[in-house]
Amino acid sequence: MRLLAEAASGSFSWNPVTDFQQMWAYPFMVNAFRAGAVVAVVAAAVGWFTVLRRQTFAAHTLSAVAFPGASFATLVGIGAGFGYFGFCVAAALVLAVLRRDGRPGGVEESAATGVVQAFLLACGYLFVALYKGLLTGPESLLFGSFLGITGGQVAVLAVVGTGVLAVLAAVGRPLLFASVDPEVAAGRGVPVRLLSALFLVLLGAATAEAAQITGALLVFALMVLPAATAQQFTSRPAPSLLLSVLIGLAATWLGLTAAFYWPYPLGFFVTSFAFAALLAARAVQALREASARRGPTALVAPTGEPA
């Protein structure tokens, strides 16, 4: 895997045109960029709602499911995509059923979540150990790989991604309402519970997509970081959502470029760029607040304000 990357890569020049020409001379890189674009857009859009609804923990659990999903599919000999989507969506349905009777919370739930998560990862390890044919070990499933993405896989990613975005667009307004103020939304006749279950399924599908690029352990970064960064800058839904998609796309493509030229894992680059964006946004925000405190006119919008 690393050898291929080294053989393929020329040297990095700071001229983006030649760099992209060099990368896109390889069909596998073109596929990787296509897949990365689809995944980044879907993950950022779904992740934006996840951050708004404070369901990042659910996203974390679902990403732990992606690993046994992929390794089970490898063991049985079906496409990894089936494993990712099947396991993640099934887990999302289970979560939706468990969550139906309110949120129990407290001491016992956190212990239960920890046990379930560890057991799922252990199952993934079992499948990998049983399979024995995985040359690189489980690392590429856990930390992401961009090599060997076929045109068929890109098509599947695109179809599922379009479906997720279409459903998200259809339920966007009521979902936003239900996320910001569930009680009032329920009072106005919005089916809050149904929306919550539907959103978990969308989250499962988006997690399954993102896991194929960043690896199961680093989905959290691609899903939550762009949204958290965007919500630092603006609290109005539409610009914030757009900004989060753009940040996700930029982090993924920059990550792909970096992973093409330097022999380190894709997941590392994507998380690093996304995390750097969040830190930069925080720093800008802190500077702005400091100058607003000094100056007479404070124009800093309170965060979390619905439009």
Add this chain to the structure above:
Amino acid sequence: MTLATAGPSAWSQPFFHHALLAGTFIALAAGLVGYFLVLRAQVFTGDALSHVAFTGAMAALAGGYDLRLGLFAGCVGAGLLLAGVGRRGRADDVVTGSAFAWILGLGSFFLTLYTSSRSGVTGGGAGTTVLFGSIFGLNGGQTLVAVLIGAGICVAVLLIARPLLFATLDEAVAAARGVPVRVLGLGFLALVGACAGEATQAVGSLLLLGLLAAPAGAAVRLADRPFLGLGLSAGLAVLEMWTGLAISALVPTLPPSFAIMAAATAVYVATFLFARLRAVGPAVVTME
């Protein structure tokens, strides 16, 4: 690896004895620490530490040091850091979660750095070893260190158990009575870090959360009195460790980490059934 050699006579092999000895003390430490972790609702700390454990171990390997040096330094350091952050009005969980996601990404960077600096043949398994553990791979010296550190953690937890329990159950009253709540919290998280480093050697950094949470969660469900629960948690952890090791010795295709996790999860699930039976039992009697 060693699994291939673990035939039916695994019982008499030295690697199995090492695993049994080290595993017992690792499980004791994990059971004791995990119980307080669950009571204090700090299970997420175990999750965070599992990321740091991987990155610490990989950084140490890439830098040419002993894996365990990075493991313990990373985990104890992160435990102290979390204790500091936790006091200063919870930094929101999105930032904490993202920071640890990035740390995990950094770990994958160190992993590649390490494997590409070696000849590639021996380095390939290092990531898997740290992520999922290899308790059957411990040699005599490593076993001795694991036993000593595990025993040290147990003694330390038992020494601070009374005041820590007081501070856990009612922090305000404990502080008013002169219990050094802050120092206890800090010391406890340092112990959690050390315990995470221990558990990583047995079940790996990704699964240590289960070793900390499963016996303790079961004990919290079964026992009402705290000290009974503490003992039960440690006992269950050791029992699950032994069961897992035995299963793995009998069925060599099952990796020990999975067998230990499966035993722990089975016990934890059984407590739910037990609680349901106990809830149903009296109701049936009164109906007759």
